[in-house]
Amino acid sequence: MTKETFTGETSAEALAKAKAKYGDDISIISSKEVIKKTPLRSGVFEVVVLVDETAIQRKIQPPKANEDVVLQLSEAVKQVSEITKLGGFEPTEEPVQQFSKPTTTQQPKRETPSIHQEDVSQLGVGDLPDIRNIKNAVTTLMDKVKLIQNTLWDNSSDNRDGIVIPPEFAEIFRITKESGMSNEHLNEIMTLTLKHMPLKMRDSSETIKNYFKVLLKRMTPIRTEFKLTKPNKKIYMLVGPTGVGKTTTLAKLAAKFAIKENYKVGIITLDTYRIGAVEHVMFYAKTMKLPIEQVSDPGDFAAAISSLKHCDYILIDTAGCSQHDGEKLAKLKSFLDAQNHTTIDVKLVLSSTTKLTDLREIYKNFSHLNIDSVIATKFDESSTFGNLFSLVYETKKPLSYFSVGQEVPDDIKPADGDYFVKCILEGFSKAE
Numbered sequence: 001m002t003k004e005t006f007t008g009e010t011s012a013e014a015l016a017k018a019k020a021k022y023g024d025d026i027s028i029i030s031s032k033e034v035i036k037k038t039p040l041r042s043g044v045f046e047v048v049v050l051v052d053e054t055a056i057q058r059k060i061q062p063p064k065a066n067e068d069v070v071l072q073l074s075e076a077v078k079q080v081s082e083i084t085k086l087g088g089f090e091p092t093e094e095p096v097q098q099f100s101k102p103t104t105t106q107q108p109k110r111e112t113p114s115i116h117q118e119d120v121s122q123l124g125v126g127d128l129p130d131i132r133n134i135k136n137a138v139t140t141l142m143d144k145v146k147l148i149q150n151t152l153w154d155n156s157s158d159n160r161d162g163i164v165i166p167p168e169f170a171e172i173f174r175i176t177k178e179s180g181m182s183n184e185h186l187n188e189i190m191t192l193t194l195k196h197m198p199l200k201m202r203d204s205s206e207t208i209k210n211y212f213k214v215l216l217k218r219m220t221p222i223r224t225e226f227k228l229t230k231p232n233k234k235i236y237m238l239v240g241p242t243g244v245g246k247t248t249t250l251a252k253l254a255a256k257f258a259i260k261e262n263y264k265v266g267i268i269t270l271d272t273y274r275i276g277a278v279e280h281v282m283f284y285a286k287t288m289k290l291p292i293e294q295v296s297d298p299g300d301f302a303a304a305i306s307s308l309k310h311c312d313y314i315l316i317d318t319a320g321c322s323q324h325d326g327e328k329l330a331k332l333k334s335f336l337d338a339q340n341h342t343t344i345d346v347k348l349v350l351s352s353t354t355k356l357t358d359l360r361e362i363y364k365n366f367s368h369l370n371i372d373s374v375i376a377t378k379f380d381e382s383s384t385f386g387n388l389f390s391l392v393y394e395t396k397k398p399l400s401y402f403s404v405g406q407e408v409p410d411d412i413k414p415a416d417g418d419y420f421v422k423c424i425l426e427g428f429s430k431a432e
Contacts, residue, residue, distance in 0.1 A: 002050070002051050003029065003048060003049070003050055003051075004018070004022075004048070004049055004051055005046060005047070005048050005049075006018045006021075006046075006047050006049065007044055007045065007046050007047075008044070008045055008047075009037075009043060009044065009045070010043075010045055010178075011031045011033075011045040011047060013045070014031070014045050014046065014047040015028070015031070015047050018047060018049045022049075022051050026049040026050065026051055027049060027050040028047065028048075028049055028050075029048040029049060029050055030046075030047070030048045031045065031046070031047045031048075032045070032046055033045050033046075037383065165190065166194070166202070168202050168203075168205065168208060169190070169193070169194070169208060171205055171208075171209075172205075172208055172209055172212050172425075173186075173190060175425055176189070176212075176386065176424070176425070178384070179384050179385060179386030179387075179389075179424050179425070180355070180356060180384035180385070180386040180387040180390075181386030181387070181389055181390050181424075182356060182386075182390040182394075185389070185390050185393055185394070186386075189212070189215060189216065189219070192215060193211065193212060193215060197211050209425070212425070213418075213421050213422075213425065216389070216421045216424065216425075217417040217418060217420075217421050219389075219393055220389060220392065220393065220399070220417050220420055220421065221392050221393070221396055221397065221398035221399065222398050222399055222415045222416070222417045222420075223373045223398035223399065223400040223415060224414070224415075225400055225401070225414050225415075227261065228263060228312055228313070230312065232312075233309075233311070233312055233313070233314070234312070234313050234314070234345060235305070235313075235314045235316065235342065235343065235344045235345065236253070236313070236314070236315050236316065236344075236345050236347055237316040237318060237336070237344050237345070237346050237347065238250055238315070238316065238317060238318060238347050238349050238375070239318050239332060239346060239347070239348055239349065239366060239369055239371075240320060240348055240349035240350060240362070240366070241320055241321065241322060241323055241350075241362055242320035242321060242322065243320060243351070244320065244349050244350060244351045244354075244377055244378070245349065245351070245377040245378065245403060246317060246318065246320060246349045247280055247281055247284075247317055248403070248406070248408065249349055249375060249377055249401070249403050249412065250267070250281070250284075250315050250317050251281075251284040251408050251409075252403065252408050252409045252411065252412035253313075253315060253401070253409075253412060254267060254284065254285075254288060254290060254313075254315055254409075255288060255408055255409030256409045256412055257312070257313045258288055258290060258313075259288065259409060260409065263311075263312040263313055264310060264311045264312045264313070265288075265290050265311055265312065265313045265314075265315065266290060266291045266292070266293070266308030266310075266311035266313070266314045266315070267281060267284075267285050267290055267291070267292040267293070267314075267315050267316075267317065268292070268293045268294075268295055268301075268304050268305070268308070268314060268315070268316045268317070269281045269282075269292065269293070269294050269295070269316075269317045270295055270296070270301075270316060270317065270318045270319060270332075270335060278294060281317050284408075291307075291308060291311070293307060293308065295335075298331075298334045298335045298337070298338040299338065301335050301338050301339055302338060302339055302342075305339065305342060316344070318332060319332075323361055323362045323364075323365035323366065324365070329365065329366065329368070329369075332369060333368060333369060336369060336370070345372045345373070346369050346370055346371050346372050347371075347372065347373050347374070347375050347400060347401075348362075348363065348366055348369075348371045348373075348374050348375070348397070349374075349375045349377060350362065350363075350374055350375070350376055350377070350388070350391075351376075351377050351378045351381075351382075352376050352377065352378050352379055352381075352382040352385060352387070352388055353378050353381050353382045354387070355387060356387040356390055356391065359387060359388070359391045360391065363391060363395055363397075367395075371397055372397075373397060373398050373399065373400035374388075374391075374392055374397050374398070374399050374400065375399075375400055375401045375402075375403065376388055376399060376401075376402050376403070376415075377402075377403035378403065379402055379403065379404040379405075379423065379428055380404055380405045380406075380411075380428060380430075382428060383427060383428070385420065385423045385424045385428075386424055388420075389420075389424060398415070399415035399420065400414070400415050401413065401414060401415055402414075402415055402416075402419070402420070404428075404430050405430065411430075
């Protein structure tokens with residue numbers, strides 16, 4: 001028996017390489033992530049397998065499931081070769097950026113046949129190779145090769161959780177699966193796509209991706225935050241677990257409304273638990289010259305709101321608490337119950353870096369506060385966003401704002417479906 005090591009961006013990819021070389025006559029010894037994936041680089045997984053000596057000697061062919069793929073690749077290579085021979089030029093080791101007609105003062109140095117100036121005089125205009133057609137043909141072939149490559153991503157089967165995934169959908173399936181979205185929602189989206197997407201749109205991975213983007217956008221609940229029209233007023237209460245950035249997010253919203261949009265803004269802080277918490281929000285209020293009220297008892301909550309009745313926006317900062325801390329959650333509920341005649345928009349602040357299982361638990365334990373919408377923070381610290389999609393899709397609670405950095409007030413965005421879907425499929429970027 002011989003040990004061999006295979007690597008790939010995912011453990012499935014590394015294992016597929018092992019199976020492609022030795023078939024099923026292998027035993028997996030270990031599988032581990034040797035280089036962690038970050039927004040700036042791909043991860044690397046290492047799979048160590050034990051191979052029977054006889055399998056090495058026989059040089060086992062790839063599994064039958066891959067025979068069609070190999071044939072397609074061979075056919076694609078053949079077509080590329082035929083195209084590159086058109087007009088008498090051969091492919092070089094370097095990618096061709098642009099085709100240009102050689103002049104009499106600068107002949108090609110290669111010994112391989114090419115289109116020379118003297119040849120042009122002997123050809124009619126219609127006989128000259130159409131470079132644009134060649135480019136389009138090569139692009140089409142490369143797209144086919146790309147689809148074939150992505151088919152090899154998961155070598156186990158074309159049938160995933162009861163859904164048969166055609167080869168042309170392999171790339172978008174892989175990208176979405178790696179986004180952290182739940183398998184249930186991914187399968188639902190794939191089922192809808194396969195059912196409703198016109199066949200004529202399936203020839204290109206780009207059109208498939210664009211269709212997928214539109215579908216994801218329509219499935220993502222987004223609350224459009226329209227500008228306030230006076231004399232209307234709004235009261236926002238920010239709630240959520242410790243460390244998600246509630247106070248910083250409140251400061252960004254306060255600066256956005258007061259400085260950028262010229263509204264009157266007041267702040268109420270209910271966070272009397274953490275050391276320095278009041279000083280933190282007091283600093284922001286003082287810097288922006290905003291009125292602030294400190295409340296520690298539900299009985300004083302109404303008076304604080306009344307004292308800020310001249311404000312267009314009242315922003316309420318609360319103590320971060322674990323979703324398991326029933327006492328603090330009950331205290332928050334008592335503040336809301338004391339003002340049940342006042343409309344308070346309760347926004348659950350969640351970090352985009354939190355895994356889906358924890359997001360679900362946080363929402364469940366905070367839901368008795370009657371959550372109206374979700375503010376997602378730490379976009380700049382996350383590489384996956386499918387977890388947020390799954391949460392808001394299954395709870396039907398819309399996203400209202402995204403916190404995309406540390407700068408106050410610049411790094412706060414009203415929630416936008418196009419931007420969110422782009423983050424899911426292409427990764428984080430501050431640009432729209």
